[in-house]
Ligand SMILES: O=C(O)CCC(=O)C(=O)O
């Protein structure tokens with residue numbers, strides 16, 4: 001008899017070679033599906049228009065809250081960025097409408113990649129559903145939901161001075177897209193220590209939470225932004241774990257469970273914030289690199 005039951009997992013999105021590189025290096029350059037790429041480009045152009053406004057207007061439109069975790073934030077002479085965590089005003093602006101679309105498309109895309117990673121590591125795909133609860137579309141309402149730390153960020157870096165110190169991200173997977181040869185990833189070299197390399201195309205980065213959930217079989221993607229004479233604009237979607245559920249460690253080859261909020265808070269509090277001002281107006285803790 002023909003078996004019409006649905007497959008136990010989605011078809012792979014990345015090639016085996018790409019997944020292997022992502023796991024071993026913590027980063028992967030890749031071409032995005034054209035619809036996702038087009039929506040990101042449309043959001044990028046609304047971002048350019050947004051940043052042309054006065055600082056006062058930008059701050060009034062998106063007051064910052066939770067340190068650098070929501071709203072408009074400026075690091076004098078270096079960079080400014082807008083962090084979106086929920087679908088705000090009604091009716092939405094073009095930028096907000098586009099951000100909502102990019103969030104859903106990028107989250108679905110990264111979910112598929114998480115499934116490729118778990119298949120390669122022989123981990124059940126069931127681990128992802130509770131970890132992505134509430135993250136797969138932009139949370140509704142103007143009140144920030146602290147159980148959903150996922151962020152969509154639009155950056156504007158000043159020429160020469162706009163940088164981000166070497167760091168790894170705290171979440172599951174980050175998708176970075178941007179213009180200009182400013183984003184660099186650390187290429188771990190076989191034998192030798194490794195080297196910084198420029199990445200020009202969209203880049204995926206493994207975050208510390210994924211590294212930990214994989215029992216350190218995935219490495220976190222070390223990256224930085226270096227200054228260039230033209231500056232840079234980028235869009236960064238950082239898929240972080242939902243903090244609503246316990247994580248069943250049995251699905252990860254261990255036993256028992258751990259609270260996702262507890263795990264995530266431990267990872268976060270051991271890091272410094274590379275996007276904060278250094279004057280104490282947002283918390284700066286720990287060292288630039290995290291080793292868990
Ligand atoms: O601008 C970028 O492409 C990267 C920014 C970044 O690394 C971060 O916000 O964590």
Ligand SMILES: [Fe+2]
Nearest residue numbers: 167168169223
């Ligand atoms: Fe980063």
